[in-house]
Amino acid sequence: xxxxxxxxxxxxKCAVFKxxxxxxxxxxxxxxxxxxxxxxKMFPDVNSVILSSVIKHSDDLExxxxxxxxxxxxxxxxxxxxNKYKSPETLGNDRLASAxxxxxxxPFENSLIIDAGTCIKYDFVNSDxxxxxxxxxxxxxxxxxxxxYFTDKLPLLESEKKVNLIGSSTNESIWxxxxxxxxxxxxxxxxxxxxxxxxxxxxxxxxxxxxxxKELKNSIFVDSYLILKGLNIxxxxxxxxx
Numbered sequence: 756x757x758x759x760x761x762x763x764x765x766x767x768k769c770a771v772f773k774x775x776x777x778x779x780x781x782x783x784x785x786x787x788x789x790x791x792x793x794x795x796k797m798f799p800d801v802n803s804v805i806l807s808s809v810i811k812h813s814d815d816l817e818x819x820x821x822x823x824x825x826x827x828x829x830x831x832x833x834x835x836x837x838n839k840y841k842s843p844e845t846l847g848n849d850r851l852a853s854a855x856x857x858x859x860x861x862p863f864e865n866s867l868i869i870d871a872g873t874c875i876k877y878d879f880v881n882s883d884x885x886x887x888x889x890x891x892x893x894x895x896x897x898x899x900x901x902x903x904y905f906t907d908k909l910p911l912l913e914s915e916k917k918v919n920l921i922g923s924s925t926n927e928s929i930w931x932x933x934x935x936x937x938x939x940x941x942x943x944x945x946x947x948x949x950x951x952x953x954x955x956x957x958x959x960x961x962x963x964x965x966x967x968x969k970e971l972k973n974s975i976f977v978d979s980y981l982i983l984k985g986l987n988i989x990x991x992x993x994x995x996x997x
Contacts (some may be wrong), residue, residue: 759986762808807991852985865952872961
């Protein structure tokens with residue numbers, strides 16, 4: 756069994772895999788050595804672990820896994836696709852893992868991955884199984900926070916389910932600008948990729964994926980565990996399981 760750990764900007768997600776199937780997913784706001792030990796006791800059949808982090812974490816955390824088949828994902832980790840990013844050492848592990856998962860799902864096809872979380876990240880894998888890069892923009896919550904932080908009078912709001920295009924109050928105007936603006940951005944980016952990449956597969960993931968899924972075409976694939984699945988694929992690739 757495999758354990759995949761994804762330390763993100765907001766949450767830490769852990770998934771236990773048996774072959775390619777997710778057995779259990781757990782989320783934490785903080786993740787330290789004691790939690791790691793507890794997790795390993797919960798799943799004594801785990802023999803391989805992969806750790807991915809987009810933030811700095813304690814070296815002691817990695818020491819917990821040294822008696823396992825262990826990978827700390829980095830830009831030198833062998834991958835089952837070709838990474839053509841010009842500065843691989845600066846590439847977020849979450850972006851890399853989601854690209855690997857999309858390429859596994861749709862090999863030899865053009866794929867656009869949209870990770871809607873703290874940031875909205877766009878990642879493209881072409882039909883030659885090459886990861887080329889993509890784009891990064893502020894996520895929904897970050898946009899709300901920016902309006903509040905950089906102005907004196909605009910309030911800090913959270914997403915609303917129903918938003919009017921024409922806001923008749925300051926709050927409604929913020930909801931319109933932030934939420935409809937983000938939706939328009941995502942739709943526009945997809946259209947731009949579709950113009951240059953034939954038969955494009957679009958995969959949506961991240962904490963705000965449900966928010967965008969309702970507004971996008973039915974042809975969009977939604978997978979909340981895309982990054983974790985990508986980490987498991989990378990782990991299997993490096994341990995010779997696949």
